[in-house]
Amino acid sequence: MTTLIWIAAALVVIGVYLSWTAGRLDRLHSRIDAARAALDAQLLRRASVAQELGTASVLDPASSIVLYQAAHAARQAEEEHREVAESELSQALRAVFAEAPQVEAVREAPGGEESLRELTEAVRRVPMARRFHNDAVRAARAVRRHRVVRWFRLAGHAPFPLAFEMDDEPPVALGDRAGH
Numbered sequence: 001m002t003t004l005i006w007i008a009a010a011l012v013v014i015g016v017y018l019s020w021t022a023g024r025l026d027r028l029h030s031r032i033d034a035a036r037a038a039l040d041a042q043l044l045r046r047a048s049v050a051q052e053l054g055t056a057s058v059l060d061p062a063s064s065i066v067l068y069q070a071a072h073a074a075r076q077a078e079e080e081h082r083e084v085a086e087s088e089l090s091q092a093l094r095a096v097f098a099e100a101p102q103v104e105a106v107r108e109a110p111g112g113e114e115s116l117r118e119l120t121e122a123v124r125r126v127p128m129a130r131r132f133h134n135d136a137v138r139a140a141r142a143v144r145r146h147r148v149v150r151w152f153r154l155a156g157h158a159p160f161p162l163a164f165e166m167d168d169e170p171p172v173a174l175g176d177r178a179g180h
Contacts, residue, residue: 018152018154021143021148021149021154024143025149025158028140029140029155029158029161032136032137032140035133035135035136036133036164038133039132039133039164041129042122042126042128043074043082043126043129044075045122046125047071047072047075047086047089050071050074050089050092050122051071051072053067053119054067054069055068056111058109063095066095067092069092070088070091071092073085073088073089074086083166084166086167086168087166093123093174097172098171098172098173099173100173102173103116103174120174123174124170127170130166130168133164134163134165137163138163141160144161
């Protein structure tokens with residue numbers, strides 16, 4: 001009789017542990033979804049501001065075209081090509097705003113100060129949002145690697161979380177403005 005009680009107690013403890021682990025994994029997946037939504041919002045905001053600047057006639061024609069095309073491509077990219085398109089937008093931003101004179105030219109244009117402020121904020125927030133997303137992915141992957149999670153299929157049918165890898169280095173001239 002005592003053996004049955006110990007077996008029942010062990011099964012209850014194992015069941016509670018499995019339930020707790022499944023709940024933790026579910027919360028981590030929810031955190032990934034929220035972080036991905038925040039990242040998508042920041043990427044969209046950055047592309048929108050860049051596209052606005054590309055059409056505002058405050059940049060030289062070549063810079064306007066480069067910035068507009070990269071921003072448009074980032075906004076229209078399919079999910080499997082999104083990381084590349086966003087990296088190309090980062091590269092275009094660095095090329096256009098590589099030097100302070102270009103930033104000053106935009107600032108002196110009507111509405112330029114506001115546009116630069118929006119772009120600087122968007123460029124600063126993208127790496128933070130990406131870091132939060134990738135941290136959530138890393139945490140979920142660590143839990144999913146445990147044998148117990150795999151053996152009991154505690155992740156259910158949730159897809160394996162993937163990090164969002166892109167070039168998000170800000171332009172030097174805009175990075176200098178971030179401190180102002």
